Amino acid sequence: MKKTFTKKLFLFALLLLAFSEFFLSTEDFLLKNNKHTLTAMAANATHNLQSDSSLSEKRDVAKTEKKKDAQEETIPEIIKEYNELTKSTTNNDEISALIQSMTLEEKVGQLFIIGHWTEDNFYHTSNLLRAYNFGGVIIMKISNNNVASVPTWIDHWQKSSALSKPLIAIDQEGGVVTRIRASGYIQQSQRDLLSPEQAYSVGLIRGKELSNLGITMNLAPVLDTNYKTDSFLYNRSFSYKQDTTEYANKLIQGMKQSGISSVLKHYPGHYDSSADSHVTLPIVPIKNEEYMDYTKYFNEVIKTGNPLAIMTAHVLIPNIDPSFPATLSKEIITQKLRKEVGFSGVIITDDMNMGAITNHWTSADASVYALRAGVDMLLFASKPNEAINAYHAVLNAIKEGILTERKIDESLERVLSLKNETRAAE
Numbered sequence: 001m002k003k004t005f006t007k008k009l010f011l012f013a014l015l016l017l018a019f020s021e022f023f024l025s026t027e028d029f030l031l032k033n034n035k036h037t038l039t040a041m042a043a044n045a046t047h048n049l050q051s052d053s054s055l056s057e058k059r060d061v062a063k064t065e066k067k068k069d070a071q072e073e074t075i076p077e078i079i080k081e082y083n084e085l086t087k088s089t090t091n092n093d094e095i096s097a098l099i100q101s102m103t104l105e106e107k108v109g110q111l112f113i114i115g116h117w118t119e120d121n122f123y124h125t126s127n128l129l130r131a132y133n134f135g136g137v138i139i140m141k142i143s144n145n146n147v148a149s150v151p152t153w154i155d156h157w158q159k160s161s162a163l164s165k166p167l168i169a170i171d172q173e174g175g176v177v178t179r180i181r182a183s184g185y186i187q188q189s190q191r192d193l194l195s196p197e198q199a200y201s202v203g204l205i206r207g208k209e210l211s212n213l214g215i216t217m218n219l220a221p222v223l224d225t226n227y228k229t230d231s232f233l234y235n236r237s238f239s240y241k242q243d244t245t246e247y248a249n250k251l252i253q254g255m256k257q258s259g260i261s262s263v264l265k266h267y268p269g270h271y272d273s274s275a276d277s278h279v280t281l282p283i284v285p286i287k288n289e290e291y292m293d294y295t296k297y298f299n300e301v302i303k304t305g306n307p308l309a310i311m312t313a314h315v316l317i318p319n320i321d322p323s324f325p326a327t328l329s330k331e332i333i334t335q336k337l338r339k340e341v342g343f344s345g346v347i348i349t350d351d352m353n354m355g356a357i358t359n360h361w362t363s364a365d366a367s368v369y370a371l372r373a374g375v376d377m378l379l380f381a382s383k384p385n386e387a388i389n390a391y392h393a394v395l396n397a398i399k400e401g402i403l404t405e406r407k408i409d410e411s412l413e414r415v416l417s418l419k420n421e422t423r424a425a426e
Helices: 002-041 047-101 104-109 122-132 147-159 196-213 241-257 288-294 296-305 330-340 363-373 386-399 405-425
Strands: 112-116 136-139 167-170 172-174 261-267 309-312 346-348 378-380
Touching: 047 405, 104 386, 104 405, 112 122, 112 386, 122 147, 122 386, 136 147, 147 196, 167 405, 172 196, 196 241, 241 261, 241 296, 261 296, 261 405, 288 296, 330 363, 346 405, 363 378, 363 386, 363 405, 378 386
Parallel strands: 112 136, 112 378, 136 167, 261 309, 309 346
Antiparallel strands: none
């Protein structure tokens, strides 16, 4: 905050200086014009002197005009930067004030995203949001039968969340994982993309379809690189490895243009094998020195595409952390993703009720481990009611000193910043 204030003060001083130079330049210009007028009145007596003076005056005026034009070009840029910094500072201040006003229970609730299935009445999801202050909803299935009702659901969920409007997410990758199967919605998968221009167009159209329903966040694109046809994510990944960064960035840009925030997934990436993390815990047999190359496309898109959030993979990399899969690993989440790669956005888990997790831990215990590892949000998509047990487990972990409220506040600040970004995109 101190650095932000210092920069703000510096820009404000620079702005005053620019304005003062501009007005001094204007005054100088007027004085020179007056001198030019007096010189012209004396021209009848001294024709040669007048000619020399006129030439000098024209040069002076030209210099003044050039300086004035430069000032006029500079001032809007300074104003723009100053306004952006002021807006950012204001948002940060509002977020800090909101966090300070919240109870521990409210803070913890904001770190959960729960699934909504069409088999459930949307009132049930509203009740969960109201009772536990959960921070988001992911819609798991939309068809011709209910697509027209989605805006009503979302409106009700937002009104049920007095503290902070929930993130409204969906898995709309296209192809195999497409939650909206209604008529007229684009179904194109990542594997079917043929050019960067097409990727941007698909992102733009898909983003518009989602934003029209009131959805704010799409859990896509998939950056895992799989080329064996029997691989778990073969049909959900890009066709060619060398296209991954460019195509992903174009999808992100297209969706952003339509008001949708993208979530990269599944970091650090599933291995090119048939092991499905919904059922079992996949093993990634790479060495520590191979890690940055293995995660190359995530690292590139983080640096060039400016994604606001990233989803973890439930995969075990024994040579880096033999005890915990990536989602629960402090070495991978905090040390590598946060510190080495420099990702500062929101880190979201994959569904905490997948076999890769529940075959080894309860989803409640795993939620505590994930937050301790550095994750910000816990996803309970397939069994939303299980989030209640995890919520209580997190609260108990804080009381027992396993987790700190400071860590919760840090994650909450990122989550609320993401919500501000998604609202701005709307």
